[in-house]
Amino acid sequence: MTNQTIKNRIGRELHNLTTSVYFPAIPLDTIFSIVEKHAGIVIQEDGTPWSGLLCGDDGLASFGVEGKKFFLFLIWHKMPSGNFEITSYVS
Numbered sequence: 001m002t003n004q005t006i007k008n009r010i011g012r013e014l015h016n017l018t019t020s021v022y023f024p025a026i027p028l029d030t031i032f033s034i035v036e037k038h039a040g041i042v043i044q045e046d047g048t049p050w051s052g053l054l055c056g057d058d059g060l061a062s063f064g065v066e067g068k069k070f071f072l073f074l075i076w077h078k079m080p081s082g083n084f085e086i087t088s089y090v091s
Contacts, residue, residue: 014090047066
């Protein structure tokens with residue numbers, strides 16, 4: 001399977017998860033599960049599985065994917081309602 005096919009499959013699932021939906025919390029476990037199902041473990045800079053937290057009402061984070069030369073990007077915005085709007089993709 002080519003890297004582009006993997007990216008397309010992940011992108012399709014992330015799009016279905018986040019389109020027209022607002023979340024009470026950032027669904028990081030679900031997003032990571034989608035990536036892991038198709039590509040591999042989401043990692044931090046030293047190559048170990050990602051562990052950490054996301055802070056702030058607005059932000060952007062990027063994560064490596066084990067064994068792949070692409071990244072998972074996550075953008076979030078906390079709306080006045082208290083729910084989060086999420087955009088996530090691989091590149």
